[in-house]
Amino acid sequence: MKKYTYVPGSFIAAWLIWELIVRLGGFNEALFPTPYKVLLGFGELIGDGVLFKDIADSLVRFFIGYIISVVAGVFFGLILGWYKGIWNYINPIVQVIRPISPVAWLPFIVLFFGIGQAPAIVIIFIAAFFPVLLSTVSAIQNIDPVYIKVARNFGIRQPELLFKIVLPAVFPGIASGLHIALGTAWIFLVTGEMVGSQTGLGFLIIDMRNNLRNDLLMVAILTIGFVGLLLDWGVSLIEKWIYKRWGIEK
Amino acid sequence: MKKYTYVPGSFIAAWLIWELIVRLGGFNEALFPTPYKVLLGFGELIGDGVLFKDIADSLVRFFIGYIISVVAGVFFGLILGWYKGIWNYINPIVQVIRPISPVAWLPFIVLFFGIGQAPAIVIIFIAAFFPVLLSTVSAIQNIDPVYIKVARNFGIRQPELLFKIVLPAVFPGIASGLHIALGTAWIFLVTGEMVGSQTGLGFLIIDMRNNLRNDLLMVAILTIGFVGLLLDWGVSLIEKWIYKRWGIEK
Amino acid sequence: MGYISVRNAHKEFMKDGEPLTILEDINLDIEKGEFICLLGPSGSGKSTLLNAIAGFELVTSGSITIDGEEVKAPQLRYVTVFQNYGLLPWRTVESNIELGLESKKVPKEERPAIIDKYVKMVGLDHARNRYPAELSGGMQQRVSIARALAVDPDIIFMDEPLGALDALTRINLQDEISRICREEGKTVVFVTHDIEEAVVLADRVVVLAANPGCVQTIIPVNIIDRTDRTSPNFVNIRNHIFEQFQLAKEDKIEFYI
């Protein structure tokens, strides 16, 4: 019921405002496209298959980078969260590196990982790695002590302690980290693909800018928004399910 | 006590690893600088005043963009959070726009806001606006109903309701939004300044890249990390104070 | 007709798209200055009834009047004390107590004396400048009571105000509430699911049964020394209510669990 009126209502309103800006602004159409031209642009890019190919390329790259960072982030997060002594020495470095935009590393990324798929994947990896790492570490460090007590009481030792107790206990914390990481990584996908990639939505943006096709540029931008939204929905469904099962109120 | 050993220990370890990579990797020094050269680079950029000037420029820009986004985000967040009917229509648009990298908008930003300081500020604004907006909306919507009940009981009406009850009640929620937004905005500062800005740390990165001074590039990168860390410390102090006063466990 | 008068009150909530009757045909008269406890198992609609009388959520049908006037919204003359205290964490103890005085437009210069009186009455003189987060649960609830008393209301509603406290703190606060409310001559409607608490506090205990919520019985409590929980009179009334309660328990056992 809700979505049947809100979403279309919302998009119609956005459309109208956009039209208004175009009409009142008196911009050159080549510089600021009308919604209608963008709709045609969608048709054009879908028609020649470019859009879906780029979406597919981006998604593949995205998932490779994201999954590597999830695996690495959770793995190191578990270790570092558990051995607080090590974490205390790693933490300052992480805190210094974290505020740095992944794109800033580009020259070094090219040096170490070459061109082609790699830079975009590495940038997505960097973007997603820290949220995953930090949320895993904090999930471990804030694990409800009662679980550990139960484990001790029932004689559960490593490695069972890890798989039976710790991992499931930190799951919700990690899940919310994964959610944040997904958002961040998707935002940086564009930047990643804008540099040194020859396909994908980010490249589409660059390509359309290079071809001065601002209508298709807008198509690329909106596509990124929609796909990002779908991804976000996907994770939040998973997250909600976990939260419900674990009995966490949110 | 803690920091006296952790932080230096951490940095010494990082230094050693870096040295090791340089030695074992056998990279051209011009492409991958040694820590020593970067240290000299710090000296060089501090010596000719470039570094502090760029830091200052970046910070000014950063705070302008950030503060505008905080003001706008909190303002609209309060309105939209309170009038759920409107928010339901705005939300879909926000969700589509949010996953889009602020840099993607650049051609349009230049069209609307011109060149010079503006693009970087606008990019920071976009980066920070959504976290602030969303956390304010959610803070308002999740306001503890007991506060509203107390207000009704004690006959507190608008505008007092806003200033005496709602604003203070959502303060911690907003504060954590501001914290997240600060991080995001700082990361995007680099990207913002890398395009269409003539000074600042992001520009320093581009400039050093264009001049192939990878040692100074590393100086710029690390400076961004350190300044970002300091900013983060600043907000978390404020946030912690608020949390303590409001009695929120974290 | 009593000071507070509930007549044929019904309340329905929508649950999964279907109306669910929570309160059925409640009739209740409360006199001025009476201390009434609403006692009942979880889900019997105690809070719902209290909220209806206090004006937070109106009944679906039937009428509730206070002093002859239909209840339509909460008022400063009838103040509620909530289970989780409802203190504003950004205000000190004093300033929380001041809250009602501000709306009541009590002149600024008169406020300190009023605040002082109630801060002392609940024994928090030493903590007047602290923030709620720095207080124990018991102390917070005292602040909440002081805040309610400060506006000099005609009626005080309390919804399980002691539910979150440990047994000994509860005992202390029960005695205090009983003393203060009687000294000040307030009309009190107090929700609890603890039998002993009801006996200590109430002039009359209204026992609600659940599913849907209805008045099972009303038991008057005539005790002289309310602080003595071991007197035969006390124990007798407690036992009587206990039996009433067991009745409610027997036939609906799954429900309470």
Add this chain to the structure above:
Amino acid sequence: MGYISVRNAHKEFMKDGEPLTILEDINLDIEKGEFICLLGPSGSGKSTLLNAIAGFELVTSGSITIDGEEVKAPQLRYVTVFQNYGLLPWRTVESNIELGLESKKVPKEERPAIIDKYVKMVGLDHARNRYPAELSGGMQQRVSIARALAVDPDIIFMDEPLGALDALTRINLQDEISRICREEGKTVVFVTHDIEEAVVLADRVVVLAANPGCVQTIIPVNIIDRTDRTSPNFVNIRNHIFEQFQLAKEDKIEFYI
């Protein structure tokens, strides 16, 4: 020397850099099959003492032995039931109960029968495949008790297991715990701050005083029908403990609030 024997137990915690004595010179003997309640105001060290006996946190000095053996770590033979139930939310009721059986290396094929027995004992047959989040607090605590019983421990430790439940659910669970533990012949150490609860459950009530925690008195409870909370015998013992408790209360009033 008893089955469980606490001798001159001291416990200190560091607080703001200074050692603070929490338990002072505790001596206590518990026989096999006894149901002991530790009763005391908040902060009197009940949990600390229980944790020490259960092996979670050892005492600073003095000795605690069970069956002649020094307590050094928690063991599967002595199981603890926690206030917040300590259920694993990612496991169903059945699978939570199975937890201890896994460590105990009970063969897979024998487990269903054991689980079945205890699931039925706590009356949760209909909810065996549900997850903890889908259960009420009372049901969760039952699962926790079933999980403890399933490993057939010699001793069960319980730390305010009913503290978070409402009065009626508490009453039901008290009766159940009393019945089950006696039927199974378990030795039980049960922490509570509720006097009535202690009387219903205990063979002996150990009253702790606070600041620092020490044994104030030990009161034996000889009641035949423990489910009847209105019998004169019950009321007498309750009153007696109440007086002991008041004593503790009188002299340290600020502390409990």
Add this chain to the structure above:
Amino acid sequence: IAYGYHEHHKPKTAQELKTVRVAYLPITHALPVFATKELETADGPVHVELVKYGSWPELMDALNTGKVDAASVLVELGVKAREQGIDVRAAALGHTEGNIIIVNKDINSVQDLKGKSFAIPHKQSTQKVLVDCMLEQAGLSEKDVQIVEMSPPEMPSALSVGQIAGYSVAEPFGSLALEMGNGKVFEDPDHLWHDNICCALVFNGQFVDEHHDLAKAFTKAYLDAGKYLDEHPEAQKEISLKYMKFKDPVIERSLQVIGFRDLALTEDRYNALVHHMTHIDLIKKVPSYSEFVDTSLLP
């Protein structure tokens, strides 16, 4: 927006009235712009305000939207904008020659590039045209060699670690690699496309319409500066060092392969350009010479 509005309505000083905002990238190709600035006098007819950019797309955003008045930009980008209906007009070239094709030392013929990656800075560029010509002359096409777009500063390092087999780029990024000891000069661009043109002085059309005299004056100053550069080779290096932070030998080497003698964007040159651009599908609709080149700006 308020900020922009304010800017527009402030009364202008005399200096502001004769200011031309010129966008550039810090490359050797923009040398005439630097020289114009250097030769500017306080009482001259124009005041140049230089705006530095990090990449072509950003520079084009500013030029297309009129946020800068003119730019030294790849001529192909100008033509492309014109094709899209954006009013930009060229006045003169920025240089002649000045492009360089670099390959790794183990590449000896175009055939050796087969299956490898080859970098260009931008799709709409002379470098791209040159590479396509080179492949075509060797009987290859883009299917055989992977053409990648890469920002010039990354090219030398990508080449040195073997991620690309070669690149075609504006100076001084070719000389840089040579100076670092990586790679070698490959084809001579002039053999691929005789008298090729690359960067040009392009105005925003609205600016030309509104301030025709100023645009014209600037064009004259620009052409004069070109002539000055041509006549004073020693000044080339001096000015370069001032505007670009490369090391001496890099600049020196890069100045050897660039000329500033004849900066006219003639119809012949233009026709050759659009011929190449259509041939490799960079444009579909060809703007006429008179549409793109505003000869009224020439002295």
